[in-house]
Structures are given as C-alpha cells and as structure tokens.
Amino acid sequence: MAAVKPERKSYPLLPLRDRLVFPGTTSQLLEVGRARSMKAVEMARAGSMRIVLCIQRDSQTLDPTPDEIADIGTLGVIKEIAKNPAGHYRVVIEGITRVRLASYVATEPGYIVEVEELEDEPLERSESTKATKMLMEQYEEYVRATKKVPPETLISIATLTDPGRLSDSIANHMPVSTEEKQEILEAVSVKERVKKLVSLLGKEVELVNLEKRIHRRVREQIEKNQKEYWLREQMKAIQKELGDRDDVSEADEFRGKVEELGLTGEALERALREIDRLEKMPQAAAEAVVVRTYLEWMVALPWNVITEDRLDINEAQKVLDEDHYGLDEVKERILEYLAIRQLVDKPKGPILCFVGPPGVGKTSLAKSIARALNRKFVRISLGGVRDEAEIRGHRRTYIGALPGRIIQGIRTAGSRNPVFLMDEIDKLASDFRGDPAAALLEVLDPEQNHGFSDHYLEVPFDLSRVMFITTANTTHTIPRPLLDRMELITLPGYTEEEKLQIASQFLVPKELKEHGLKRSDLAISTDALRDIARLYTREAGVRNLERQIATICRKTAKDLVSGRRKRVRVTPKNLGKYLGVPRFHYGQVERQNQVGVGAGLAVTEVGGDVLACEVSVVKGKGKFTLTGQLGDVMKESAQAGLSYLRSRAFDLGLSDDFYENVDIHVHIPEGAIPKDGPSAGITIACAMASALTGRPVRHDTAMTGEVTLRGRVLPIGGVKEKVLAAHRMGIFNIILPSENRKDLEEVPANIRAEMAVTFVDHMDEVLVAALVPDEDHRIVPIPCVEAGSGQPSAVPSEAR
DSSP states (O other): OOOOSSEEEEEEEEEEESOOOOOTBOOOOEEEEEEEHHHHHHHHHHHTTTTEEBBEEEEEEEOOGGGGGGGGGEEEEEEEEEEESSSEEEEEEEEEEEEEEEEEEEEEOOOOOEEEEEBBBOOHHHHHHHHHHHHHHHHHHHHHOSSOOOHHHHHHHTTTHHHHHHHHHHHHHOOOOOOHHHHHOOOOOOHHHHHHHHHHHHHHHHHHHHHHHHHHHHHHHHHHHHHHHHHHHHHHHHHHHHHOOOOOOHHHHHHHHHHTTOHHHHHHHHHHHHHHHHHOOTTHHHHHHHHHHHHHHHHHHSSSOOOOOOOOHHHHHHHHHHHHOHHHHHHHHHHHHHHHHHOOSSOOOEEEEEEOOOTHHHHHHHHHHHHHHTTTEEEOOOTTTOOHHHHHHOTTTSSSSSOOOOHHHHHHHHHHSSEEEEEEEGGOOBBBBHHHHHHHHHTTOTTTTTEEOOOOOOOEOTTTOOOOEEEESSSTSSSSHHHTEEEEEOOOOOHHHHHHIIIIIHHHHHHHHHTTTOOOTTEEOHHHHHHHIIOOOOSSSSSSHHHHHHHHHHHHHHHHHHHHHHOOOTTTHHHHHHHHHHHHHHSSSSSOOBBTTTEEEEEEETTEEEEEEEEEEESSSSSSSEESBOOOHHHHHHHHHHHHHTTTTTTOHHHHHHHHHHHEEOOOSTTSSSSSOOOHHHHHHHHHHHHHHHHOTTTTTTEEEEEEETTTTOSOOOHHHHHHHHHTTTOOEEEEEGGGGGGGGGGGGGHHHHHEEEEEESSHHHHHHHOOOOOOOOOOEEEEOOTTTTTTEEEEOOOO
C-alpha cells in the first residue's frame, strides 16, 4: 500500500490534453489557452507557483468536467512563464511528485483541487539495483532499435540509480500513447511501475523489429524481381544466339491456343501479330498488359464452337408446352425454324422481336426456346443503355477497354450459336456517347452480322448462327430501321380463361415449390383463382397474379408452421382473409347509362385498357376545353368530332349556333397519365353528342375508331388488345370500324363468341348504336353517292 501523507493541500489544476509530466522531469513548452487553464496558471503564479497537472480522458473536449479528468496526476512547479502575441501563456513546468485528487474545492474561474501526495513504495536494495540494470539494458536496446528517441537521452538518465525516478524519466521520453503513459503514472508501486515499463519496452522493440523485417523482405523482393528480369533478358539473348528454345514461353502458349482454336483469315493474322509484339516486350511493360488481355479475349471466344440443335419437332413442341400455356404463334414460328434446319445445312439465325405488355412471358419464353433447341442461353438488358461502346466495345487505346456486351455474351455462352436475348430494346437511349440503336443495326441484320466488328477485337466475328430475340413493351420508341430488321411477334395478353389455366398449371405449382408447400397443404379453387384475376389484378400478363398467389402461400406457410391449421383451402368466400379488400371491381366503367360519358378502348404499354371520356356542357361563350394530359393527335380528333357535330346540328335537334352559347369541357380521367392517338375520336364525339342532346350513352358499350370532319370512321390498330381489355372489364358490346373486321380474327374464338361487335363506317351509325334511343331525336344517316350511280343513297350500316 502507498504511504499517504495525512495532510491535504489545495492547488490550481491544469488539465492536459495529449501529454503528461512525470515527477522528476521537466515538461516541454506548454501553451495554455483555455479560460480555466489560464486562470489556474495565474492563481499558481500569484501563490506558490505550484500547480497540479492531470490528463483529460478525451483530448477533443474543450472544457472538461471533473468526471472527464484523471484522478492521479503530478504536482509541479512553474519554472518559466510568458505570454505570446495571441494572449496565451507559454509555461515550463517541473514535476515534483505524484498526487491523487481528493476533491474539487472550486470550479470557477478555474479549477482548485485538494490533493494527497503519493510516495513511491521503495524496493529492497538488491531488487533496486537489479531493476535499474534491467531498465537500462532494455532501454538501450529500444534506443538502438528505433530512431524515434535520440541517443542523447541515454546520457541524461545514466546518473539515475533510483528505479522509480528512472522509470518516470524513461516513460517521459518514450513516444507512446498517453493512455500507456498514464498507466505508468498511476503505478505508485515501483515494482509494478518497472514491470509495466519493461513490458512496454519489449513490445515496442518487437514492433520495431517486425517493421524492419517487413521492409527488408520488400526490398529483397524488389531486388529479386530486378535480378530475375535481368537474368531472363540475358537468357533470351543467349537462346536467340544459340537458336535453342526448349522452354515454353507465354507467347508460345498463346500460339498453341490459337492453333487449337483453328483461327483463319484476318483473325489468325491479327492474333499472330499481337503474339509477336508480346514476345518482344518486357513483361513488366504497361503495353504488355494490354496485349496480353487482348490475346486472352481472342483465345477465350468460341470461334468454331457450335452446339448441336435438337431438330426433333415433336420433342421441341413438348418442351415449349411444358413451359408456357398458349402462345401458339410463337411456338409455331420456332417449329418452322426447326423444320428449315432439317432441310438447310446453314440457315441464317432468325431475328425475333417479342412485343407485348409486362408479365406475358417474353423473357421466360426466350429461355424456353433455348431449352427446346438445346442451345446455350445468354441475356443482356438494354434498358437505359446510352453508350454505343456498350454494344461495339471500346477501342484499346482507352484504359480499361473491354469488348461490347455482344462479344461478352458470346464468350459467356461458350458457343457461336446461342439463343441471345436482348431485353427491353425499346428502352434504349442516346446521348453524346453515341446511339446504341444504330450500333445494333449491324448486329440484327442477317445480311451483315456474319462479319460483326467489335471495336476492341478489330476483327470480324460471325454472328449469323446466333438466334437473336429482342423484347419490347411497345414499338413506338424503336427506330424504324432497327424495327425493319426484326420479325415482330405480338403477345397481346391473356384472356381470363388462359390466366386460369396458367395459374393452375404453372403458377400455383411453382409457388408451392418455392414456399416449401405440398399440394395437400394448400388448395386454391378455380373460382378463387378467377376472383383473384378479376378483383385483385387488372393486367394483360400474369405477373401480379403470381404475386397474389405467392401472398396466399406465405400466409398458408405461417398458419402451418404456427400450428393453427393443418390444411388450407382458399375459396371465394375466404379469399379476402388472405388478400384483403379487393382492389378492383369487375364490370363496366359505368354501372348505369350516363349523359356525356362514353367508354373508349385504348392500347398502352401494359396492354389494352378501357378509358372513360367525360363531357360537360355549361352556358358560356363557345369555349372548348380539353384536359387529361391529352396529346396533340387526340386534341385534333376532338376538334374534328366537334366540327362533325356542328355540321349535324339539325339532325341532333340542336340550333345552328349552339356552340356559341355553351362551353364544352372534355376530360379523360387519370390525368397523370399522358394519352394520345386518333382512336378515341368516335368516343369523344359520341360523349359530346350525348351531353349536347341529353341522350345517355349505353354503359355496356365501348368503342374505338378515328373520326373525320365528314363523320367517316377510319380503322385503328391494336384491335386484339382492345377487345381483350373490354372483355376483362365485363363489357361485351363494342363498336369497331368496318375496315377492322379482318383484325377480329386475331381474337381468340371463345372471346369472339361472347362479344357483340357492331361494325360502322360513319359516325351516324355510332350514335345510333351507342346512344339510348329517343323518339324525339333520330339520327338520319347522311346521303352519299354510290360509285358509278350518280344517285344518292343512305350509308349502309354494318350495325347488327
């Protein structure tokens, strides 16, 4: 135990940040600038010049509290004091003895503490001599090993024989952390202090020696590399003189690989030229790395590797049917290709483009095609690609240059005839780095891609055996030259019955497997699947349908694991328990006949849709307003419809100047979504006629068609998508232009059987079919002249 003097004395306290002062040592010049610390120095100068020095635990704290200051420090005496131009004190303090803080007498304006002086616990004479000798030997070894301590410090401590004072002096000179120095300062027992210091010196000597060994090994390795390079160059010179090349060099390895690949023509010539360059370069040269990487790419490509196709049409049909339900047009196209492969030895690879809304199976269909053909499958995503170098690669003059995605995909496939899927080709963009769509013109042209040139390879690569498949949600954003090179196959979406078949045959078994369930654990009735498709999803594909089935599987797994149920059966009655409140209602846009509201059919990127067109007529001065974020073409269609109604004012029971006394407002809801196209012309005109005449529009009828100033109804596109959208909404009466009669054949027969289609040539026929009959206002068709007769006759109506 330390012998503590009974008396306690009070002194000012100076908290130190990153340095300590040991008893018997003199501090370096201390700069004191904090308010409390300056007051402590002033109080010490006004008194006995003695001051207590204690380290603060966190050096970043500007104004430490008593809890943040160490309890054991050093009592010192101020030897020098001065003031610098900044107004701070610069002091030199000599340590006297260790002290323990007993209490804080005052905290303002500076700290004054009451301390107890701590005396060293002395050692016996023999132990003292042994400890002093051990410390000196250890410290001398430390000074010799490191250059952080000047050798003059050995002279300054040579006269010290007291191990306690010697420990304090050594610790004061060592460049170690303040925490380690504080541990030595707190060691009142000289024996404990010597023990800690010897351990610290030994650790520092070991670290210094380790650092020296690491530096020596690095230096030796560098010298060894230089020596090996020099000897290697000498060996090359000797072998060149003797004509003796027994060892296999890196260049020879590349030559052997090139020979195995069977390269011919320009590719062979380029590869051999680069190998010769590599052979003449030093291995450490920067250019050698570039050449070596280029050669590695050259020998890694499958120049002559071709996988054998599965030409059995029946087997391919079986594989396609296993993976996808329906999609007869796509399957038929693949089987046609296989038939040609049996008749022609080297047919050109087809360039197919699957166009359709999300979730109809475009990407998975490409995988199925690869499986049916027994080919490798590669997929790249083109969504958001703006750099032409992504397609054609970078030239080797750039740092980190690589081939484009086409060549990278071929290398990944490992064959020259994979099924190569380019996803989201309609999402390509262009900027100052070039136009990726233009770079694809050569790739997707069967007449050119036999000699595709990548900027990195700079030699032609044959892509004619590759079966390229692209996917897109719409063709509007694909450049026409690129679109012309591809064979379009439209996947418009699934009917309700097709969704039920897909869900029961593919989606439910897939989700059961992914969630670790068995068929005996979960059963979903057909009616429940139909309600999921009707009430919880409204899409052309089946992606959201799959998500809803996955939700049921997750909740079922939870019930089974928790022991609530042993088997789950989902029916329409308990469907809400698993999926919540229905998100959509099944049926017409409007449930009752409404004045000024018509249902139009449109095609979007996510498939067909039914849009409501609302028209409001109020007293005004002939203002015509169009809202709903309509495009220019749709606005022009609305103007044409209004002009037609003005020309037919008498037949509609309207005054000739009706438009001058009213304001007409046309609005198509979901205003946040841009809309454009001429196919809403007859819908807008019909809704305006309804609002002006007061005759309601049939709520169970939807229509599509372009209207002209004379009231003619022109054909439109996307008939199949629009008919399927009407069927999904529960609308079974539709109005189509007569010229679109042939397009109705694309609609599945079971859907056509349920739909009542009215074909029209003129807007008068649309009003007759769409507006609720009114005895007071009959629409009389405009007389026209039949070709070659010269006699007027009524426009023949196709409405049935």
